[in-house]
Amino acid sequence: MASKIILLPKEVGSLSRGLPPADVPPQPETLFVLGANGGMSVAPDAGFTVVFGRNEPEVHVCVGGGDQHVSRRQGILTRQYARWVLTNTGKRPIRFPDSRLVHRGDQAFLPAGYTPLFVVSPRQDHLLEVRISAARPGGAAGGPTLQEESTLSDERDLEDDERLVIVCLAQRYLQGDPQPHPLTWAQVADELKRREPHRNWTEKTTAHLVSGVRRKLSRKGVHGLLAKEVPPPVGNALNHNLITDLLETATITKDDLSLLGP
Numbered sequence: 001m002a003s004k005i006i007l008l009p010k011e012v013g014s015l016s017r018g019l020p021p022a023d024v025p026p027q028p029e030t031l032f033v034l035g036a037n038g039g040m041s042v043a044p045d046a047g048f049t050v051v052f053g054r055n056e057p058e059v060h061v062c063v064g065g066g067d068q069h070v071s072r073r074q075g076i077l078t079r080q081y082a083r084w085v086l087t088n089t090g091k092r093p094i095r096f097p098d099s100r101l102v103h104r105g106d107q108a109f110l111p112a113g114y115t116p117l118f119v120v121s122p123r124q125d126h127l128l129e130v131r132i133s134a135a136r137p138g139g140a141a142g143g144p145t146l147q148e149e150s151t152l153s154d155e156r157d158l159e160d161d162e163r164l165v166i167v168c169l170a171q172r173y174l175q176g177d178p179q180p181h182p183l184t185w186a187q188v189a190d191e192l193k194r195r196e197p198h199r200n201w202t203e204k205t206t207a208h209l210v211s212g213v214r215r216k217l218s219r220k221g222v223h224g225l226l227a228k229e230v231p232p233p234v235g236n237a238l239n240h241n242l243i244t245d246l247l248e249t250a251t252i253t254k255d256d257l258s259l260l261g262p
Contacts, residue, residue, distance in 0.1 A: 129250070
């Protein structure tokens with residue numbers, strides 16, 4: 001019989017790509033939680049409360065380690081009413097991908113599938129990855145279903161070159177810079193030329209490629225990616241909004257930095 005509580009090493013990679021490999025398939029509605037230094041999976045009938053926060057010795061999953069703005073015990077994940085529930089017990093709000101904030105003392109149900117949660121801090125937002133495995137067909141009353149999980153994935157489709165250029169553009173965000181901003185087109189082109197000297201990377205080609213991604217996502221309903229949707233001066237706002245969307249939907253993650261080489 002598989003254990004109801006399993007520790008996950010940080011090497012497991014992002015939960016946005018799916019469930020971690022396992023010898024035995026997880027029980028339906030199993031909770032997976034991952035922070036910067038690893039995480040855990042908890043079966044729905046384990047009767048276990050997951051505590052997360054910045055003080056690693058006091059919590060099960062560390063998030064925001066080293067950032068004094070994040071509470072030592074920032075929040076908990078529990079099973080209530082046949083659903084997984086997030087409770088914010090810390091001083092900083094926790095943001096869902098749709099920008100909804102959960103403040104101290106508040107609770108929110110977690111949907112099936114993948115949900116990136118962000119502990120909001122003045123220095124930077126700290127990512128806590130959550131994934132709930134598929135429920136049985138039909139689900140429990142009021143609970144998620146297999147169909148619900150399949151439609152909740154927000155990850156955007158990117159071609160290989162689009163991903164490479166955007167990861168280069170967004171590398172300061174992915175590296176956890178406290179005040180990140182996109183690289184300039186000159187910096188992106190220069191770095192890509194060093195990485196792939198056989199390719200004709202220029203400021204114009206990189207800018208054109210990213211502009212195409214913004215238009216593509218705008219047609220799918222993502223707001224703030226076109227100049228007419230942003231008050232002047234536009235500056236870096238369009239690329240910042242694009243990067244923020246791709247981070248919040250886990251379309252790009254820190255694992256993608258490997259595309260840029262050592």
